[in-house]
Amino acid sequence: GQSLEQPSEVTAVEGAIVQINCTYQTSGFYGLSWYQQHDGGAPTFLSYNALDGLEETGRFSSFLSRSDSYGYLLLQELQMKDSASYFCAVRDDYKLSFGAGTTVTVRA
């Protein structure tokens, strides 16, 4: 089976940088995904890491260390619209298993 741990809540001010950590245990690992979900909305795909290292997409970056079973999502230049829940999800051979999510609140 899979288990994932991520912080439940993070609060930061506009313009700040937030790092959301995710540690996982899984019997089979192909990659780590991140999804964003606004309150009442559908999850949307942010990034996917299959190999160690940093992937950058605009203001968001995602990192993976397979040897440490650890990854993080970095949100830079925070904006009010970034207030949402962020889920890490491990991919085994064919399916995703999601963490409980981290609620990010951006204050003015």
Next chain:
Amino acid sequence: EAGVAQSPRYKIIEKRQSVAFWCNPISGHATLYWYQQILGQGPKLLIQFQNNGVVDDSQLPKDRFSAERLKGVDSTLKIQPAKLEDSAVYLCASSLTGTGINEQFFGPGTRLTVL
């Protein structure tokens, strides 16, 4: 490109009643997923289809839940009979394939309340 469509958006039923949800995935997407998301939790996979075959239904409570994907396109998820603990948002998602980056596109969900 049209997104994943789901209906209804909201449903309120009493326990022991039946309910059905419908999903139309993005055109050309071979893989379709049904997730259950309880408030404050991450989505939990109930069933995954590849075309019209079941890839994984290990977390589907088969004594009360059933799902089908006829002709490898639309899908329905049924609960019969419903229990209080089934109150959740039911999300349908689709992806081109079930491998690789496997970017999943989610529909708006059906919010089910069981009284």
